[in-house]
Amino acid sequence: MTVAGEAPYDVLVGTGLLGELPGLLGERVQRVLVVHPRALAATGEAVRDDLAAAGYEAYVAEVPDGEDAKRAEVAAFCWGVLGQAGFTRTDAVVGVGGGAVTDLAGFVAATWLRGVKVVQVPTTLLAMVDAAVGGKTGINTKEGKNLVGSFHPPAGVLCDLAALRTLPVNDLVAGMAEVVKCGFIADPRILELVEADPAAVRDAGAPVIRELVERAVQVKADVVGQDLRESGLREILNYGHTLGHAIELVERYEWRHGAAVSIGMVYVAELARLAGRLDDVVVDRHRSVLGAVGLPLTYRGDRWPQLLEGMKRDKKTRGDLLRFVVLDDVARPSRLEGPDPSLMAAAYSAISA
Numbered sequence: 001m002t003v004a005g006e007a008p009y010d011v012l013v014g015t016g017l018l019g020e021l022p023g024l025l026g027e028r029v030q031r032v033l034v035v036h037p038r039a040l041a042a043t044g045e046a047v048r049d050d051l052a053a054a055g056y057e058a059y060v061a062e063v064p065d066g067e068d069a070k071r072a073e074v075a076a077f078c079w080g081v082l083g084q085a086g087f088t089r090t091d092a093v094v095g096v097g098g099g100a101v102t103d104l105a106g107f108v109a110a111t112w113l114r115g116v117k118v119v120q121v122p123t124t125l126l127a128m129v130d131a132a133v134g135g136k137t138g139i140n141t142k143e144g145k146n147l148v149g150s151f152h153p154p155a156g157v158l159c160d161l162a163a164l165r166t167l168p169v170n171d172l173v174a175g176m177a178e179v180v181k182c183g184f185i186a187d188p189r190i191l192e193l194v195e196a197d198p199a200a201v202r203d204a205g206a207p208v209i210r211e212l213v214e215r216a217v218q219v220k221a222d223v224v225g226q227d228l229r230e231s232g233l234r235e236i237l238n239y240g241h242t243l244g245h246a247i248e249l250v251e252r253y254e255w256r257h258g259a260a261v262s263i264g265m266v267y268v269a270e271l272a273r274l275a276g277r278l279d280d281v282v283v284d285r286h287r288s289v290l291g292a293v294g295l296p297l298t299y300r301g302d303r304w305p306q307l308l309e310g311m312k313r314d315k316k317t318r319g320d321l322l323r324f325v326v327l328d329d330v331a332r333p334s335r336l337e338g339p340d341p342s343l344m345a346a347a348y349s350a351i352s353a
């Protein structure tokens with residue numbers, strides 16, 4: 001499918017797609033840096049070798065696994081490789097990995113010479129349906145998630161479903177949180193598919209995975225195609241992330257993003273219920289769908305002050321005004337601005353373990 005915008009690009013979903021990479025890189029590219037995590041060293045090197053065989057001057061930058069990749073020091077390491085190899089504005093970066101690496105690779109591409117091309121090759125479910133698509137790039141700081149970054153859309157995205165075969169089940173399940181998010185904010189068919197066979201969605205080889213990926217990517221593409229820079233509509237993709245990112249911060253980035261977002265969605269559903277915006281049936285559906293997939297629904301009850309502090313740094317906050325994406329119903333996202341502190345605390349009590 002194609003993502004609309006100033007420079008439209010394709011997101012390819014299928015198996016055995018790596019041969020499409022030169023086509024997505026386009027005509028003038030001479031040098032390519034493949035950024036990959038340590039866990040995917042063999043894949044990263046194979047992509048580098050394929051590119052070299054196709055005539056590119058190809059390099060690799062091996063970076064740490066998971067959130068450890070999203071640090072300024074790691075971006076600086078990648079800039080060093082680009083500088084040493086003499087990358088110019090017609091050269092390119094390829095991100096091969098999960099969302100942490102595609103966020104980093106996108107950020108490195110966005111900042112090198114003020115912007116060079118990036119093609120994303122996501123290898124986790126979460127990166128396929130969310131992180132690699134849409135051009136949000138970034139790194140963390142000790143104060144919060146993704147606090148440094150830019151909007152830098154890729155030139156193309158290759159979702160090769162074969163990569164999911166080696167993904168640990170807990171990472172597959174974490175990716176399902178963003179898939180379910182797309183179900184709640186825009187495409188209820190996703191919820192029906194998950195509800196019909198929750199066990200299947202924990203199996204990377206199940207046929208339903210492809211439809212779920214395609215549907216979630218379509219939701220994301222529709223949104224970012226209209227609002228790349230998050231001036232309004234795009235905020236709906238942040239459903240569950242206000243508390244979710246605060247949990248990640250409190251947990252020192254040791255939690256999976258999807259697990260934190262799952263709790264964040266249950267929290268904000270409870271908040272919407274308490275604000276009189278969402279009925280019990282939809283709130284309960286959050287718990288049943290996310291729980292059936294194996295995602296967490298509760299969080300420790302003794303962390304409210306830290307979480308509140310973390311939520312103040314959410315990018316949807318304006319001045320002192322906390323803002324949440326809430327649902328008025330399934331597929332009817334809306335905003336809740338500056339909720340009463342007692343309401344926010346009560347919603348926290350409702351999700352406390």
Ligand SMILES: NC(=O)c1ccc[n+]([C@@H]2O[C@H](COP(=O)([O-])OP(=O)(O)OC[C@H]3O[C@@H](n4cnc5c(N)ncnc54)[C@H](O)[C@@H]3O)[C@@H](O)[C@H]2O)c1
Pocket residue numbers: 037038039040065066067070097098099100101103123124125126127130131132133134135136137145146163164165166167168171174175178256257258
């Ligand atoms: N830019 C966006 O729009 C956006 C959207 C959603 C999430 N994100 C970001 O994405 C990150 C989470 O991404 P994630 O869930 O993919 O986690 P991740 O990138 O941390 O990957 C999880 C683990 O799986 C390993 N891995 C990756 N592919 C593998 C494979 N095929 N087989 C075996 N192991 C593999 C990684 O090395 C890592 O250890 C967070 O930093 C989040 O903030 C960004």
Ligand SMILES: O=C(O)C(=O)C[C@@H](O)[C@H](O)[C@H](O)COP(=O)(O)O
Pocket residue numbers: 130134136145146178230234235237238241315
């Ligand atoms: O693409 C978006 O926009 C999103 O909000 C998708 C989220 O799933 C993703 O985690 C994103 O990185 C969060 O962005 P942030 O602006 O809240 O840091």
Ligand SMILES: [Zn+2]
Pocket residue numbers: 130178241257261
């Ligand atoms: Zn997310």
